[in-house]
Amino acid sequence: xxxxxxxxxxxxxxxxxxxxxxxxxxxxxxxxxxxxxxxxxxxxxxxxxxxxxxxxxxxxxxxxxxxxxxxxxxxxxxxxxxxxxxxxxxxxxxxxxxxxxxxxxxxxxxxxxxxxxxxxxxxxxxxxxxxxxxxxxxxxxxxxxxxxxxxxxxxxxxxxxxxxxxxxxxxxxxxxxxxxxxxxxxxxxxxxxxxxxxxxxxx
Numbered sequence: 001x002x003x004x005x006x007x008x009x010x011x012x013x014x015x016x017x018x019x020x021x022x023x024x025x026x027x028x029x030x031x032x033x034x035x036x037x038x039x040x041x042x043x044x045x046x047x048x049x050x051x052x053x054x055x056x057x058x059x060x061x062x063x064x065x066x067x068x069x070x071x072x073x074x075x076x077x078x079x080x081x082x083x084x085x086x087x088x089x090x091x092x093x094x095x096x097x098x099x100x101x102x103x104x105x106x107x108x109x110x111x112x113x114x115x116x117x118x119x120x121x122x123x124x125x126x127x128x129x130x131x132x133x134x135x136x137x138x139x140x141x142x143x144x145x146x147x148x149x150x151x152x153x154x155x156x157x158x159x160x161x162x163x164x165x166x167x168x169x170x171x172x173x174x175x176x177x178x179x180x181x182x183x184x185x186x187x188x189x190x191x192x193x194x195x196x197x198x199x200x201x202x203x
Contacts, residue, residue, distance in 0.1 A: 123174035175203075
């Protein structure tokens with residue numbers, strides 16, 4: 001008896017490969033650290049101006065980038081309509097975006113989550129108001145007159161090491177609240193399994 005096996009297999013493979021590189025916001029933190037070290041060595045006001053500008057740019061980009069990353073990893077098909085709406089509104093400012101981010105995971109917003117988002121918005125507002133003084137052309141000046149009167153502009157009054165240290169403290173408070181918010185968000189996730197890569201590292 002002849003036993004033979006005739007095997008015929010057809011494999012059709014269609015692969016789509018996409019490669020994407022993204023510059024990480026750490027570049028702005030590195031610029032901040034560079035100017036902070038230079039300022040601590042030379043104590044020049046113009047170095048301090050760049051400290052405040054890069055500190056704020058880093059925080060703003062950090063929040064935008066990591067909210068987008070969390071949303072992209074969590075809201076996969078068939079829930080990708082949530083991500084679509086998010087990406088369509090990418091140009092929103094940080095306070096509105098933080099609120100919208102939280103509402104995608106919680107309804108209603110728990111008290112502790114609300115406290116985290118409020119603290120993030122408050123501290124972000126503080127550092128942004130300082131940055132705006134320097135980035136929007138506010139006068140950085142000091143004056144005196146023949147009667148012995150003198151003064152400095154609001155922008156120049158911010159150019160102190162004490163203000164820099166206070167701003168760093170506030171940024172670290174913002175970062176701590178962000179990390180706490182992420183821990184709460186993770187408990188609501190269906191696709192995302194870890195969030196450590198999106199957490200803030202203390203300055």
